Amino acid sequence: xxxxxxxxxxxxxxxxxxxxxxxxxxxxxxxxxxxxxxxxxxxxxxxxxxxxxxxxxxxxxxxxxxxxxxxxxxxxxxxxxxxxxxxxxxxxxxxxxxxxxxxxxxxxxxxxxxxxxxxxxxxxxxxxxxxxxxxxxxxxxxxx
Amino acid sequence: xxxxxxxxxxxxxxxxxxxxxxxxxxxxxxxxxxxxxxxxxxxxxxxxxxxxxxxxxxxxxxxxxxxxxxxxxxxxxxxxxxxxxxxxxxxxxxxxxxxxxxxxxxxxxxxxxxxxxxxxxxxxxxxxxxxxxxxxxxxxxxxx
DNA sequence: ATAGATGCAAATGGTTTGCAGAGCT
DNA sequence: AGCTCTGCAAACCATTTGCATCTAT
Numbered sequence: 001x002x003x004x005x006x007x008x009x010x011x012x013x014x015x016x017x018x019x020x021x022x023x024x025x026x027x028x029x030x031x032x033x034x035x036x037x038x039x040x041x042x043x044x045x046x047x048x049x050x051x052x053x054x055x056x057x058x059x060x061x062x063x064x065x066x067x068x069x070x071x072x073x074x075x076x077x078x079x080x081x082x083x084x085x086x087x088x089x090x091x092x093x094x095x096x097x098x099x100x101x102x103x104x105x106x107x108x109x110x111x112x113x114x115x116x117x118x119x120x121x122x123x124x125x126x127x128x129x130x131x132x133x134x135x136x137x138x139x140x141x142x143x144x
Numbered sequence: 145x146x147x148x149x150x151x152x153x154x155x156x157x158x159x160x161x162x163x164x165x166x167x168x169x170x171x172x173x174x175x176x177x178x179x180x181x182x183x184x185x186x187x188x189x190x191x192x193x194x195x196x197x198x199x200x201x202x203x204x205x206x207x208x209x210x211x212x213x214x215x216x217x218x219x220x221x222x223x224x225x226x227x228x229x230x231x232x233x234x235x236x237x238x239x240x241x242x243x244x245x246x247x248x249x250x251x252x253x254x255x256x257x258x259x260x261x262x263x264x265x266x267x268x269x270x271x272x273x274x275x276x277x278x279x280x281x282x283x284x285x286x287x288x
Numbered sequence: 289a290t291a292g293a294t295g296c297a298a299a300t301g302g303t304t305t306g307c308a309g310a311g312c313t
Numbered sequence: 314a315g316c317t318c319t320g321c322a323a324a325c326c327a328t329t330t331g332c333a334t335c336t337a338t
Contacts, residue, residue, distance in 0.1 A: 016292080020294080022294070023293090055296095060293085081328090095266055110254065119279050124241065131274070132274045134274075135268035135270040162318070166318080199320090
């Protein structure tokens with residue numbers, strides 16, 4: 001399988017966009033991260049590596065990466081969009097603790113299959129979906 | 145079953161808040177609506193009935209209604225939060241056409257059950273969930 | 289050479305908040 | 314009277330955009 005950076009380069013080339021050091025650095029920073037970073041958090045990490053990079057470039061690059069299907073935007077219902085690398089990763093949804101913010105990735109073929117089926121029944125061509133389960137984790141319940 | 149207005153009154157009373165004409169009017173306006181209104185759209189409808197009401201009151205009332213479990217916020221991925229009456233309604237999710245905005249309410253016990261089960265397996269007490277299926281409807285595909 | 293990229297700062301747009309005056313109870 | 318409310322306008326805050334300057338190709 002191709003490296004994400006290669007995929008990004010190919011995407012940029014195809015769109016007549018340029019592979020700049022900033023863009024490479026931003027992608028590299030996301031890929032190195034385990035967590036789901038908000039653009040603010042990502043910006044901080046990026047800035048630590050090259051302090052001359054601006055917020056706007058991070059936002060702009062993130063948009064490209066989403067469009068290139070290399071990263072995916074997440075909505076944890078706290079007002080900030082987070083991002084996670086999605087290229088080469090299996091699709092999954094999230095189970096989020098609304099107290100401590102912990103989140104667990106879930107993958108359930110039963111649900112995925114039903115979603116497709118439901119869309120088809122309604123004459124829709126499914127392009128994407130979001131599923132978030134919100135609850136309180138064991139630790140946070142005990143902690144009380 | 146109690147009327148939504150009664151439920152709202154009870155909620156307000158319990159919190160030592162007041163049942164004002166504005167609040168009643170806003171709730172009444174939402175209830176009369178079939179569609180899922182954004183706060184902006186709701187504000188317009190409310191204003192048509194009483195032009196002295198301000199945006200802020202609509203936002204503040206919406207928050208109360210959500211907290212009282214009378215209406216539910218929806219995220220159709222277009223940057224605006226929409227609201228739908230939820231009191232006395234069966235829970236359902238949404239299938240949204242990203243071209244024309246059409247949305248279909250879906251209810252699938254298989255998925256609901258799996259969600260509960262997944263949460264339990266992870267030690268979570270599920271409090272809510274969001275599921276949105278995005279796609280393109282038949283009409284919009286043909287229209288091309 | 290030149291279309292595209294960057295950083296900065298200003299703009300946007302939905303939503304929230306401070307405040308002074310008004311309204312319930 | 315003593316709270317809570319309201320409308321207004323200003324404030325917020327994540328994200329976007331205009332612009333003059335740089336840079337990858």
